[in-house]
Each structure stands twice: as structure tokens, then as C-alpha cells.
Amino acid sequence: MSSMSYEPTQIFFIVLSGIILMLLMSGFIIVMVLLHRQQQLRNHQKMDSLRAEYEKTMLKVEKEIQDQTLSFIGQELHDNLGQILSLTKLTLNSPDEESFSEGKRLINHAIKEVRSLSKRLNLDWxxxxxxxxxxxxxxxxxxxxxxxxxxxxxxxxxxxxxxxxxxxxxxxxxxxxxxxxxxxxxxxxxxxxxxxxxxxxxxxxxxxxxxxxxxxxxxxxxxxxxxxxxxxxxxxxxxxxxxxxxxxxxxxxxx
Missing domain, CATH: 3.30.565.10 (Histidine kinase-like ATPase, C-terminal domain)
Known part of the structure; x- marks a missing residue:
């Protein structure tokens, strides 16, 4: 029965090859881990950027709608509610009972308009x-x-x-x-x-x-x-x- 024998030089090269292979594998794993972490970091940065852009957009949209709502309310106060109250004043200046009833109706209408406008002062609508x-x-x-x-x-x-x-x-x-x-x-x-x-x-x-x-x-x-x-x-x-x-x-x- 024969046995295989290696020269010391061969053993050295086998061990050296194994070490080099292990180093290459270790290096490859380290590089892959670093690349993965960099990708994760980029993804986190992208998500943070998207989240910040989303929040910025929502704040701007809310402000614009609130500004437009205030503009609408100002116009309604001037054109609609102001006209109702002026008409109410003229109506109540008349002494007859029919004018008094019409004045009450106009006042109730004005109250409804005020309530409707107050609801638009926030974004609950x-x-x-x-x-x-x-x-x-x-x-x-x-x-x-x-x-x-x-x-x-x-x-x-x-x-x-x-x-x-x-x-x-x-x-x-x-x-x-x-x-x-x-x-x-x-x-x-x-x-x-x-x-x-x-x-x-x-x-x-x-x-x-x-x-x-x-x-x-x-x-x-x-x-x-x-x-x-x-x-x-x-x-x-x-x-x-x-x-x-x-x-x-x-x-x-x-x-």
C-alpha cells in the first residue's frame, strides 16, 4: 500500500494558496458589506429627502389653501354678508310688521353665513x-x-x-x-x-x-x-x- 507524500515546498505553496484564497474571500465579503451599507445609507438619505419634500409640499399646500380661504372669506364678508346686513338695516328702519319679520329672516341668514365662513377658517372642511x-x-x-x-x-x-x-x-x-x-x-x-x-x-x-x-x-x-x-x-x-x-x-x- 503506497502513501502520497508532499515535499515541504509543496506544503508551503498549498498553505499559502489557502491563506491567499481566504484573504480574497474575506476581502470580497468586506467589500460586499461596505457596498451594502453604502446602498442602505443612500436609500435612507433618499427616503429622508422624499419625506422632507413631502412635508414641505404639504405645508406649502396648506398655507396656500388657507390664504385662498381667507381671501374668499374677505370677499364674502364684503360682497355677501355686508350686503345682507346693509339690507337688514334698511328693512328694520321701516316701522311695519312685515319689514320686521323680513329683518329677522335676514339676520338669521347672516348668522348662517357667518357659521359657514367660520368653518372654512381651518382645514377641517x-x-x-x-x-x-x-x-x-x-x-x-x-x-x-x-x-x-x-x-x-x-x-x-x-x-x-x-x-x-x-x-x-x-x-x-x-x-x-x-x-x-x-x-x-x-x-x-x-x-x-x-x-x-x-x-x-x-x-x-x-x-x-x-x-x-x-x-x-x-x-x-x-x-x-x-x-x-x-x-x-x-x-x-x-x-x-x-x-x-x-x-x-x-x-x-x-x-
Whole structure:
């Protein structure tokens, strides 16, 4: 029976090879661990950045809605409530009983208006209002002002949205309508609110002047709208033709 024997030099090279292999494996593992930790750090930094951007967006949206609400309340106090109270004063100056009854009715109406306005001083109304009701009310106000005709189409009956998402959508729709009123000169504003393929779709369209969507001087507002919808996981697409009108489509996937 024969046995295999190794020269001391061979044994040395075998041991040395084993050590080198172990060092290479150890080095590879260390490099992989370091790369993994760097990736984790980058992911944490990205998440922190996204979270900060989200919080910044929400704070800005809340402030803008509050500012717009205060502007609306100031206008209502001047144009609506002020007119009611002036009419009440004139009515109560008359001595007959019928005028007194009409004055009481006007005072009750003024109290209701004050209560309604007080509810809008904070953002609690966002929790209560349905998105479809908000859109319908905004379009009714535009049409009642005589600015232009409006159309609203929806297949949404029961819609549950996170308050922050609803807040952002409300602000984007407000901004779209403000831009139309300021610049578009349309005869019709059309909005649709649809549930499609596990997503909420909002389309805001007008038949006004349109504009060059590639014009960088008009791109900042669009960039802000895109940034906001992306913050809550949605997308925005705009198309506009000069002399034909503008269409903005928002798509927000359901969780």
C-alpha cells in the first residue's frame, strides 16, 4: 500500500494558496458589506429627502389653501354678508310688521353665513368635503359669476382618500382653474373625475386660447403642479394647442 507524500515546498505553496484564497474571500465579503451599507445609507438619505419634500409640499399646500380661504372669506364678508346686513338695516328702519319679520329672516341668514365662513377658517372642511362635491361647487361658482359655462362628469360615488392626497388634489384643481380664469378666456371649462383601472383620473380642460407648452417662461407653474402630484405618487400630463385650448390629466393610483 503506497502513501502520497508532499515535499515541504509543496506544503508551503498549498498553505499559502489557502491563506491567499481566504484573504480574497474575506476581502470580497468586506467589500460586499461596505457596498451594502453604502446602498442602505443612500436609500435612507433618499427616503429622508422624499419625506422632507413631502412635508414641505404639504405645508406649502396648506398655507396656500388657507390664504385662498381667507381671501374668499374677505370677499364674502364684503360682497355677501355686508350686503345682507346693509339690507337688514334698511328693512328694520321701516316701522311695519312685515319689514320686521323680513329683518329677522335676514339676520338669521347672516348668522348662517357667518357659521359657514367660520368653518372654512381651518382645514377641517377638507376632511368633510367629498372631492366630487368640491369640484362641482367650484364650477358652480365660476358659472354663477358669468365667466363661462362649465361641465362636470364623474362615475365616482364613494371615494376614500387620504386627507393629504385630497388636499394636494384640491390645490392642484384650484390652481388649474385659477390659470384658466386668468389666461385662457374660454367659453367652456370641463372637468371629469373618474375611477379607472385601480386609479383616480382627473381631467381639467378648456377651449380657451391655449399656449406653447414648450415655452420655458410658462413652465414653472407646470413644474410645481407636476412636483406636487408626484409627491403623493401620481402623474400629470399636459397638452395645449394655441387657439384650441388646454387639457391637464392627473392620474393617482389607489393604494
Amino acid at each position: 377638507v376632511k368633510e368635503v367629498k372631492l366630487q362635491d368640491f369640484i362641482s361647487n367650484e364650477l358652480q361658482k365660476i358659472e354663477a359669476s358669468g365667466f363661462c359655462k362649465t361641465q362636470f362628469e364623474t362615475n365616482v360615488e364613494a371615494l376614500t382618500l387620504d386627507q393629504d392626497k385630497k388636499l394636494v388634489l384640491i390645490r392642484i384643481i384650484q390652481e388649474c382653474l385659477n390659470n384658466i380664469i386668468k389666461h385662457a378666456e374660454p367659453s367652456v371649462i370641463y372637468i371629469s373625475l373618474m375611477e379607472k383601472n385601480d386609479a383616480l383620473s382627473v381631467t381639467v380642460k378648456d377651449n380657451g386660447k391655449g399656449f406653447d407648452a414648450e415655452d420655458k417662461s410658462k413652465g414653472m407653474g407646470l413644474h410645481n403642479l407636476k412636483s406636487r402630484i408626484e409627491t403623493i405618487g401620481g402623474t400629470l400630463n399636459l397638452s395645449s394647442i394655441i387657439g384650441i385650448g388646454t387639457e391637464i390629466k392627473l392620474l393617482l393610483p389607489f393604494e
